[in-house]
Amino acid sequence: MLVRSLVLQLGAMPQTIVQVSDTHLCEIFPYFADNWQHFAKEMEALKPDLLIHTGDISLSGTMDDQAMRHIRNEIDRLPVQCLAIPGNHDIGTTGGPLKPISEERIGHWQTHFGEDRFAFDIEDWRLIGLNTEILGSGLPSEDLQWVHLETACANAGGREIGIFLHRPLFEKTPDEPSSRWSLIAEPRARLIERLRAHKVRFVASGHLHRYRYISLEGIDLVWCPTTAFVTASTKNDGCIRRVGYLKWTFEGRHVRHEFIEPDGFTNHDMSWREKRAAKRAAIAAGQLAAE
Numbered sequence: 001m002l003v004r005s006l007v008l009q010l011g012a013m014p015q016t017i018v019q020v021s022d023t024h025l026c027e028i029f030p031y032f033a034d035n036w037q038h039f040a041k042e043m044e045a046l047k048p049d050l051l052i053h054t055g056d057i058s059l060s061g062t063m064d065d066q067a068m069r070h071i072r073n074e075i076d077r078l079p080v081q082c083l084a085i086p087g088n089h090d091i092g093t094t095g096g097p098l099k100p101i102s103e104e105r106i107g108h109w110q111t112h113f114g115e116d117r118f119a120f121d122i123e124d125w126r127l128i129g130l131n132t133e134i135l136g137s138g139l140p141s142e143d144l145q146w147v148h149l150e151t152a153c154a155n156a157g158g159r160e161i162g163i164f165l166h167r168p169l170f171e172k173t174p175d176e177p178s179s180r181w182s183l184i185a186e187p188r189a190r191l192i193e194r195l196r197a198h199k200v201r202f203v204a205s206g207h208l209h210r211y212r213y214i215s216l217e218g219i220d221l222v223w224c225p226t227t228a229f230v231t232a233s234t235k236n237d238g239c240i241r242r243v244g245y246l247k248w249t250f251e252g253r254h255v256r257h258e259f260i261e262p263d264g265f266t267n268h269d270m271s272w273r274e275k276r277a278a279k280r281a282a283i284a285a286g287q288l289a290a291e
């Protein structure tokens with residue numbers, strides 16, 4: 001079931017939230033439906049208090065009613081309330097060459113999944129979800145989202161604050177240039193400044209299909225894994241490239257999370273795409289003979 005209201009309250013303690021991300025569901029090309037079915041069974045057993053989906057819910061659902069209806073039905077079958085924020089595969093993104101973000105595309109998301117941002121109170125925490133794909137767009141909805149962030153933080157009533165995003169703040173360093181891996185540089189700097197000002201405790205994101213846990217001056221930065229596919233790598237960069245989800249436990253002002261890799265999950269490895277792209281680039285540069 002999908003939660004549409006913006007501010008909800010839960011009661012007894014401790015509370016469990018599951019964060020799932022980058023499910024990339026698709027009725028026509030159900031490449032990753034196997035892991036989703038295992039995930040659904042896992043939710044039947046775990047029965048968390050809330051599910052938060054941090055985007056790329058679809059493989060290619062932008063402005064596709066049939067695709068989004070199928071996914072909404074899958075979400076509605078779960079025995080848990082769900083809050084979802086969109087990813088670039090769902091609504092396009094700022095500066096996206098193929099699917100630039102637009103108010104129409106945001107509206108399409110809202111038709112199927114409700115608001116593209118949220119505020120939710122649990123234990124002594126205020127959890128805030130933001131639409132990262134709109135940042136830097138200059139659209140009216142971006143202005144409204146900055147107001148949403150300020151209002152939700154200012155009215156937190158002394159609760160601790162956690163933020164959920166699709167795109168991570170940055171991949172390597174907070175001052176890195178804009179790239180397709182993280183936030184556009186200017187709104188990133190503004191967002192980090194506001195997170196510091198409001199003493200945000202953690203930022204949980206998706207998009208990169210890997211798990212990582214680091215700290216930025218006291219703000220925990222947690223990358224949620226995907227249930228769809230990974231890009232295997234031998235890089236020693238602190239990331240775990242395995243499929244799974246995160247189980248968050250909130251108790252009073254304390255929070256902890258676990259990376260869960262359910263039995264039966266398949267690590268679909270899409271690293272062949274990068275190898276193919278590298279080979280094509282080498283051929284184009286004359287460094288490799290075409291076959």
Ligand SMILES: [Fe+2]
Pocket residue numbers: 022024056087207208209
């Ligand atoms: Fe993704």
Ligand SMILES: [Fe+2]
Pocket residue numbers: 055056087088089166207208
């Ligand atoms: Fe993404």
